Structure formats: structure tokens, C-alpha cells
Amino acid sequence: MNNNYVRRTALASLMLAGAAIGAIGSASAADLKAPAYVAPFSWSGCYVGGYGGWSTANTWTSTDLGSGPTALFSPLGYNPWSYSENSSFLGGGTVGCNWQPWAGTGLVLGVEGEAGYFQLSGSALEPNSGNVIGSSKLGTGYGLVAGRIGWAFYERLLIFGKVGVAFYDSTATVIDTSGPDHITATGSKSQSPLAVGGGIEYAMTDHWTGKAEYMFLDSSSSYNACGVDSVLGQTFCWAQSPSPIHLVKFGLNYKF
Numbered sequence: 001m002n003n004n005y006v007r008r009t010a011l012a013s014l015m016l017a018g019a020a021i022g023a024i025g026s027a028s029a030a031d032l033k034a035p036a037y038v039a040p041f042s043w044s045g046c047y048v049g050g051y052g053g054w055s056t057a058n059t060w061t062s063t064d065l066g067s068g069p070t071a072l073f074s075p076l077g078y079n080p081w082s083y084s085e086n087s088s089f090l091g092g093g094t095v096g097c098n099w100q101p102w103a104g105t106g107l108v109l110g111v112e113g114e115a116g117y118f119q120l121s122g123s124a125l126e127p128n129s130g131n132v133i134g135s136s137k138l139g140t141g142y143g144l145v146a147g148r149i150g151w152a153f154y155e156r157l158l159i160f161g162k163v164g165v166a167f168y169d170s171t172a173t174v175i176d177t178s179g180p181d182h183i184t185a186t187g188s189k190s191q192s193p194l195a196v197g198g199g200i201e202y203a204m205t206d207h208w209t210g211k212a213e214y215m216f217l218d219s220s221s222s223y224n225a226c227g228v229d230s231v232l233g234q235t236f237c238w239a240q241s242p243s244p245i246h247l248v249k250f251g252l253n254y255k256f
């Protein structure tokens with residue numbers, strides 16, 4: 001066999017083997033390469049969202065003033081009496097911003113505002129009188145501004161507390177049907193009670209979060225519902241002490 005042919009064949013075999021070894025080495029190096037870096041989820045940023053749920057209030061109190069500058073109306077002392085408002089659908093929208101000040105820690109600070117709807121109303125007969133009916137209404141539209149503080153677990157699970165101020169209107173009516181001069185006493189007041197509560201929020205993706213939340217709106221300011229007896233010309237008043245309100249909400253937010 002020709003020696004040149006043998007040398008050429010051996011050289012070609014060595015070159016092919018080298019190429020194969022190089023390819024295998026490159027593939028192995030690629031397999032050993034570190035995975036791409038994925039940044040940890042951060043709660044920092046602003047968001048908008050919506051929510052639904054229900055509201056309830058259960059301790060509205062009316063008190064017949066009965067004497068003093070409002071004149072004597074109930075010498076038998078028909079007061080006070082309390083009743084519950086009905087439960088109501090609750091819904092609205094939210095806007096807020098969070099700040100996670102130190103990377104790698106769970107502390108999350110934020111501020112949040114919401115505007116929505118609830119309408120709580122109720123009525124009851126004044127005990128022992130048989131002819132005096134009190135009724136009341138809380139809300140329709142309402143607003144709430146609050147600060148938030150929370151702690152993130154496993155990056156995406158946030159447990160938080162809230163404290164702020166709520167805003168809504170309240171109205172009350174007391175009707176006396178005892179005589180020909182039926183008295184209708186009315187009163188209203190814009191309320192701004194303390195709002196406290198908390199909840200849990202979970203980041204389903206980098207932009208979408210879902211939450212469940214409870215808020216307690218403290219007893220708002222008392223006021224009088226007054227009316228004039230058209231026959232006697234006297235003014236009669238009943239003090240109104242609005243009920244605290246409980247809100248339960250489930251919502252979805254989009255984080256920018």
C-alpha cells in the first residue's frame with residue numbers, strides 16, 4: 001500500500017476525531033453554564049385595581065332628648081333604642097403605591113386610596129311608645145385613604161395592616177305618628193371616622209395581585225334629628241349615634 005495514502009488517511013482521521021472532541025467539549029461546556037439570573041420579585045411600585053364584597057352595621061342608637069332646650073317630649077322616658085342596618089353589597093376601585101425599602105427583607109410600606117359604594121339602612125319602632133319610628137342610612141358613595149405596612153413572605157405573599165380615614169354621609173329620620181300634628185325630625189352629617197384593618201395579598205404574576213381584606217370603620221360623630229310640631233310650635237330632637245361599619249373585600253390589582 002502506498003505510504004502517502006496511509007499518511008493522508010491517518011491525518012484525516014485525526015482531524016475528524018479532533019472536531020468531534022471539540023464539539024462534545026462545547027456541548028458539555030454549554031450544559032455546565034449557569035442558568036440565567038432571575039431578579040427577585042419586588043412589591044415596590046404603583047398599582048390600580050378593583051374589588052367587591054359586602055358591608056354591615058349593627059348598633060345604630062337613637063335617644064329621645066326629652067327635655068332641656070329641645071322641650072319635653074317624652075316624660076315617660078322612651079329612650080334610648082338601638083337597631084341594625086341591613087347588609088349591603090360593597091364595590092369600588094383602588095389606587096396605591098408600595099415601597100420595599102431594603103432588598104432582601106420583607107418590609108413593605110405603602111399608601112392607598114379607594115372610592116366605592118355601599119348603602120346601609122335600617123329602621124325600628126321606639127320601644128314602649130308604639131308610635132315613634134326611627135330610620136337611618138349610611139353611605140351610598142364613600143372614600144377611604146390609608147397607610148399600609150406589611151411583611152412579604154416567600155417574596156410574593158404579603159400580610160399587611162392598614163390605618164386611615166373613611167368618608168361618607170349619614171342621614172336619620174324620626175317620625176312621631178301619635179297625633180294630628182305628625183312630627184318628622186330629620187338630620188344628616190358627613191362622617192370621617194378612623195378606619196383600621198388588614199389583609200393578605202398574593203402576587204400571581206409580576207403584574208397581577210389578588211387580595212382579601214377586612215376594614216373596621218369606627219363609630220362616627222353623633223348628631224341630632226330635629227323636627228317642629230306644627231300645632232304646638234315646639235322643636236323636638238332625637239340624638240343619633242351612628243353604627244360602626246364592617247367591610248369585607250376581595251380584589252384584583254395591576255402593578256405597573
